[in-house]
Amino acid sequence: MKNKSILFYLFMPLRVIWFIWILLWFAFTGIIAFLFYLVIFNFFKGKRKTLVTFYVTKWWGRILMAGMGIYTIAKGTDKLDKNQRYVLVSNHLSMVDIPVCMSSCPVPFSFLAKKEVDKIPFVGFLARNAHVYVDRKSPQSRLKSMDIMRKHLNETASILLFVEGTRNITDQPLMKFHSGAFNIAIETQKPIAVLVIIGSEKTMNPRYGFQAAPGLPIAVWTDPIPTEGMTLSDIPKLSETVRERMLAVLKEYGKA
Secondary structure: OHHHHHHHHHHHHHHHHHHHHHHHHHHHHHHHHHHHHHHHHHHOOHHHHHHHHHHHHHHHHHHHHHHHOEOOEEEOHHHOOOOOOOEEEEOOOOOOHHHHHHHHOOOOEEEEEEHHHHHOOOHHHHHHHHOEEEOOOOHHHHHHHHHHHHHHHHHOOEEEEEOOOOOOOOOOOOOOOOOHHHHHHHHHOOOEEEEEEEOHHHOOOOOOOOOOOOEOOEEEEOOOEOOOOOOHHHHHHHHHHHHHHHHHHHHHOOOO
C-alpha cells in the first residue's frame, strides 16, 4: 500500500498534464462537432435528423477518446435491435462514461441531461437541442421531463440514464437506484437495455479532481428486459432485476 501511494504521488504531475490535454482536446473536437450539429439542427428533420445526429455523436465519441488515450472494449452490442427504442440504463463511475456511451451505444439515443450542464459551453447547447433536459431540484421540471421522455421515446429515439443519478465514489459496486428510468420504461412499455461500464474510473476518477490517464474501459450490454404488461407496482421488482444483472457482470470482471 505504501509503495502504491508513492507511485500515485510520483505520477500525479503526469496525470494533471494529461487532464489539461483532455480539456484542450475536448475543446478542439467540440468546435468541429459543434459545426456539424449546427448544420444538423437547422437543416435536418425527423428520422434523418435523429440518425445523422447519432452517427456524428458516435464518431465524435470515438475521436474524443482516441485523443484521450482511451479505447473502449464494447461487448453485447448485437443484443440490441436497431429498429427498437429502449430505456437505456447504465452505472456511472466517471465523466469518461459519457464518451464511452457515445461510442459504444448501438442505437440512436439521447442522454437525460441535468440542468447544471447548461452552464457548460457547447454541452449546454447539445443538451437543449439533442437531449432531454431536467432540473433535479424542481418537481415541476421532473414532471415535465417525464412527459418529454415519453414523447421522445415514442417518436424519436432511445433515452439513456445513469440509473444511480450521479458518479459512484463509494466503496460499493452500485449505489441506490433512482426510479425514474423504470417508471418511464413501464409507462411507455419500452424494454430496458442494461449497460455495465467497467474500469472508467481508472482514467478519470471523481475522487481525484483534475487528474486523468489513458485506459481501457469495458462496456458490456446485456439482453434487454421487456416491460410489456408491467405496471408501476412492478418498479421495485424491475429495479432489482437490473441491479442483479449489473452485479452479475461486475462480479464476472472482479468488481463486485
